[in-house]
Amino acid sequence: MLAIDLKNLTKRYGAVTAVSDLSLQVEPGEIVAFLGPNGAGKTTTIDMMLGLARPSEGSVAIYGKSPADAIAAGEIAAVMQTGGLLKDFTVEETVQFTASLYLNARPVTEVLERAGITGIASRRVGKCSGGEQQRLRFAMALISDPRLLILDEPTTGMDVEGRRDFWGAIRDDASRGRTIMFATHYLDEADSYADRIVLIRQGSIVADGTTAEIKNLASGRRVRVTLANPDVDAVRAIGGVINVEQRGDSVIVNCSDSDVVARYFLTSTAARDIEVSSQNLEAAFVALTADASTPMLSGARP
Amino acid sequence: MTATTVTPTNSLRGPTPLGGFNVTALRLEIVRVLRNRRTLFFIIVFPSFFFFMFRSSGGRSARAQADFIAAYVMISMAVYGAMVGTTSGGATVAIERSLGWSRQLRLTPLQPFAYVAMKVLTSMTLGLIAVCSTFTVGAISGVHMAPETWLFTGVLAWTSSLVFAAFGLLVGFLFPAENVMQFVGPLMAVMAMFGGIFVPLNQLPQGLQDFARFTPMYGVGIVARAPLVGGATAWALGSIIVWTIVFSFGAMMMFKRDTARV
Numbered sequence: 001m002l003a004i005d006l007k008n009l010t011k012r013y014g015a016v017t018a019v020s021d022l023s024l025q026v027e028p029g030e031i032v033a034f035l036g037p038n039g040a041g042k043t044t045t046i047d048m049m050l051g052l053a054r055p056s057e058g059s060v061a062i063y064g065k066s067p068a069d070a071i072a073a074g075e076i077a078a079v080m081q082t083g084g085l086l087k088d089f090t091v092e093e094t095v096q097f098t099a100s101l102y103l104n105a106r107p108v109t110e111v112l113e114r115a116g117i118t119g120i121a122s123r124r125v126g127k128c129s130g131g132e133q134q135r136l137r138f139a140m141a142l143i144s145d146p147r148l149l150i151l152d153e154p155t156t157g158m159d160v161e162g163r164r165d166f167w168g169a170i171r172d173d174a175s176r177g178r179t180i181m182f183a184t185h186y187l188d189e190a191d192s193y194a195d196r197i198v199l200i201r202q203g204s205i206v207a208d209g210t211t212a213e214i215k216n217l218a219s220g221r222r223v224r225v226t227l228a229n230p231d232v233d234a235v236r237a238i239g240g241v242i243n244v245e246q247r248g249d250s251v252i253v254n255c256s257d258s259d260v261v262a263r264y265f266l267t268s269t270a271a272r273d274i275e276v277s278s279q280n281l282e283a284a285f286v287a288l289t290a291d292a293s294t295p296m297l298s299g300a301r302p
Numbered sequence: 303m304t305a306t307t308v309t310p311t312n313s314l315r316g317p318t319p320l321g322g323f324n325v326t327a328l329r330l331e332i333v334r335v336l337r338n339r340r341t342l343f344f345i346i347v348f349p350s351f352f353f354f355m356f357r358s359s360g361g362r363s364a365r366a367q368a369d370f371i372a373a374y375v376m377i378s379m380a381v382y383g384a385m386v387g388t389t390s391g392g393a394t395v396a397i398e399r400s401l402g403w404s405r406q407l408r409l410t411p412l413q414p415f416a417y418v419a420m421k422v423l424t425s426m427t428l429g430l431i432a433v434c435s436t437f438t439v440g441a442i443s444g445v446h447m448a449p450e451t452w453l454f455t456g457v458l459a460w461t462s463s464l465v466f467a468a469f470g471l472l473v474g475f476l477f478p479a480e481n482v483m484q485f486v487g488p489l490m491a492v493m494a495m496f497g498g499i500f501v502p503l504n505q506l507p508q509g510l511q512d513f514a515r516f517t518p519m520y521g522v523g524i525v526a527r528a529p530l531v532g533g534a535t536a537w538a539l540g541s542i543i544v545w546t547i548v549f550s551f552g553a554m555m556m557f558k559r560d561t562a563r564v
Contacts, residue, residue, distance in 0.1 A: 071408075071410070072317040072318075072411045073317065073411075078409055080402070080405075080406070082402070083402025083406070084402040084403060084405060084406030085401070085403065086334065086398070086403050088334045093330050093333075093334070096330060097327050097331075100322075100324045100327040100330075101322040101324070101407075101411055101412045102318060102410070102411060103317070103319070103411070144410075
């Protein structure tokens with residue numbers, strides 16, 4: 001059974017389309033980074049997965065259940081970006097309160113330990129730093145031992161040390177086999193902690209692949225030629241080719257070995273105007289997520 | 303990218319009984335609300351302070367009349383404390399909505415009706431604390447009433463404050479603001495005046511007296527003092543019932559709007 005199954009998800013707010021025909025399947029145990037700039041539709045998508053927003057079209061299934069049923073059963077939990085804490089509670093009371101709402105909660109001491117906040121258990125929430133509050137949210141999310149954990153830009157506003165501690169706690173937890181999906185606009189976070197990256201731009205997925213695939217896509221070369229009727233399948237069959245894109249008479253090939261691709265075009269086709277360029281992860285990210293005129297790539301997971 | 307190790311257990315997962323309502327959460331909730339010094343001030347210190355202030359206004363009267371005034375003022379202040387306590391209990395909803403706690407709770411199995419039930423019980427606990435503390439201060443400072451009058455006035459002051467638990471919830475679901483009580487406080491003082499809490503109603507101008515009959519505090523004041531002074535009317539009792547229904551209905555509408563906004 002899929003951990004996450006989003007089918008043709010669309011969310012409109014009046015004339016604005018925040019999420020557009022988005023489909024995404026996540027297998028149990030995957031750690032997925034949901035990467036995109038602010039306003040790309042990450043939070044809206046997450047809200048629909050949590051049942052906090054109702055899709056205009058399409059469907060959400062979490063381990064085969066509706067979001068509401070998944071929440072009632074403690075299958076899914078989330079660490080939200082901000083808010084959601086009461087200043088007058090202590091750290092421990094906040095977790096106790098949350099635990100009391102579940103049929104089968106993990107022991108409070110255990111989740112405090114796993115979130116690394118045992119030492120501040122008796123501190124008032126209002127006196128905790130941003131990073132401590134975020135680890136408290138993480139502890140609350142662990143209470144039901146959820147099979148799917150969602151983190152919405154969990155390290156926004158944290159200092160370097162806070163971010164490192166937080167991800168340390170997440171990484172320890174992830175080794176237990178929980179499915180994790182986190183939204184972020186930090187490339188390095190996606191790179192360091194995910195084994196799959198889903199790039200989202202303007203409410204649509206523009207690239208989806210393993211971290212290695214996305215890195216190849218980004219760190220490889222780009223070969224552009226002018227060719228009227230390319231044999232796209234033949235190009236795709238070349239070793240190291242990540243994807244092939246056609247724009248009018250132009251063919252753009254992202255690949256890890258540009259020499260082989262260039263040789264193919266020069267020896268086996270009538271291609272001309274050949275250009276080879278390199279790109280880094282940052283540039284690929286910007287190109288993929290920022291430029292509205294760039295058409296969707298045929299991703300590594302078609 | 304295969305799922306490597308343990309998939310967290312799926313045994314015994316399911317909706318929580320009673321929609322998540324439980325005693326631990328209720329206890330933590332009450333403890334938390336009592337940490338708020340402002341709330342404590344208005345339900346404990348303030349009513350006792352006014353009790354001492356107003357009872358001395360009967361200082362030179364004959365002994366029997368002084369006793370009567372002291373008891374009358376004590377009950378009124380208990381009603382006032384219970385009213386502020388229950389209202390602020392319900393109004394915590396406003397704070398929790400403004401801080402995103404309500405949203406956080408929607409990510410747990412807690413059902414909305416269980417949340418509201420816990421809010422009502424928290425409110426009524428605050429009301430009970432207000433009545434008990436005012437009566438304790440009254441008893442220590444020498445208020446005399448028959449034992450059953452203590453019991454009946456106390457129970458009535460407390461139970462009739464349910465109307466303000468509903469009022470507090472209405473306010474809480476209506477205004478998502480952290481400082482909501484600063485606006486509701488003065489409104490309650492006006493309502494208390496129409497309930498004959500600070501000054502007996504018959505000392506108000508006739509026009510205000512007539513108007514007071516239609517305000518929420520009117521019935522509560524009369525019913526709570528009835529075991530001492532008599533004068534419980536069908537109108538007063540009806541006033542409590544009607545206002546409880548009005549506020550509960552309003553709170554329910556706002557609550558539905560709030561939870562439907564997904």
